[in-house]
Amino acid sequence: MAPSPSAAAGADAGKPLVILPGPLFPELAAGLDGRFRFVLAADADEGTAAEARAVLVAALAPVSADLLGRLPKLELVVATSAGVDHIDHAACRRRGIRVTNTSEVFAPDVADYAVGLVVAVLRRVAAAEAYLRRGRWAADGDYPPATKVSGKRVGIVGLGSIGGLVARRLAAFGCVIAYNSRSPKPSAPYKFYSSVRELAEESDVLVLCCALTEETRRMVNREVMEALGKDGVLVNVGRGGLVDEAELVRCLREGVVGGAGLDVYVNEPAVPPELFGMDNVVLSDHRAVITPESIQGVIDVVKANLDAFFSGKPLISQVQL
Incomplete structure (x- = not known):
């Protein structure tokens, strides 16, 4: 029998909260399953938004100043891409929000x-x-x-x-x-x-x-x-x-x-x-980055950055904005 929504919410209660501007791609969702409590930005109520310290951006979902403004405690934006032009740099700099990418992968x-x-x-x-x-x-x-x-x-x-x-x-x-x-x-x-x-x-x-x-x-x-x-x-x-x-x-x-x-x-x-x-x-269709090996590498880097952040350790791929 599948757990009830309240039971599922209770199971996630102790996990670090991460806001998602858009859905995760399947391999990333599977690779991070059970480690964090993910909430789509569109579904985040005021209390959830006020609590969030990290955002995970799958693909090139935009991270606007408006979205950042809804998250008063935000400290980190984790990108799954090499480029970070879909993230509002000026807003991040003003707030001291750190950004990571996956360019080395x-x-x-x-x-x-x-x-x-x-x-x-x-x-x-x-x-x-x-x-x-x-x-x-x-x-x-x-x-x-x-x-x-x-x-x-x-x-x-x-x-x-x-x-x-x-x-x-x-x-x-x-x-x-x-x-x-x-x-x-x-x-x-x-x-x-x-x-x-x-x-x-x-x-x-x-x-x-x-x-x-x-x-x-x-x-x-x-x-x-x-x-x-x-x-x-x-x-x-x-x-x-x-x-x-x-x-x-x-x-x-x-x-x-x-x-x-x-x-x-x-x-x-x-x-x-x-x-x-x-x-x-x-x-070609923006596929230079896409191989099975690079997808696994993205999962590893994203996981390492989120784990480092929530345990107070140095980030492994911070971008200088």
Whole structure:
């Protein structure tokens, strides 16, 4: 016989309370089952909201100033994502609310995927496969040759945990690496450019790995795309908002840039429909981060951060806002 609601509430009474802006994905719910008392923000009454010290954000559910304002004792927001642009940074800073993410968990998988997009766009993998599937290899002969990967000049925007791994992987291809970041990395063996436009001008491929902030929003505009040039390739595994998406569509249509590999978009899950017919563009559905291994890693990091917080220990992946 299933326990009554009152019995279930009693069983959870001694567990730490965690507010959820949205539902947990099934694997995370199973991994955290029995450890915490979860309440959806929409279901939290005034007493529950007044008690809450922690919020757990599944996927990219927004954490607004309004939500934070309903939780007067809130001290921690735990994100299951690498980026935290869906959380109101200013409101968190004002209140001294700490934020954690899972960027270290996702970094290897996103870096692998970024390299895959670089290869797929430069070698026209998707277009060549579509050509074969339509029977054109037998009917019309070989698909036109595409350019090599090795030796390309690759500019990486954001040389953090993801960008650093992208750099190492593409360096192994024989690519020449340069980067733009908030400041030079003394330990990085790559040339630093203080502006994205200058980096694009000296690159054959521009890979976006940085966080989305007000400073980086639409940082890749027409000027940057013109600097990248008609043979240049843009790869984005960061956030869609890093790019002026409408301008990217125009630049691809006009031949201002040579191609793009995109895993992220401005208004997900909406994708500009003009991109679907472009054989120099490779598209995917924000899946660079998603592998069975990374999902387990997220569960482990979220669990460790919540356990550390409620036991008064240092957080393991705090973000500097």
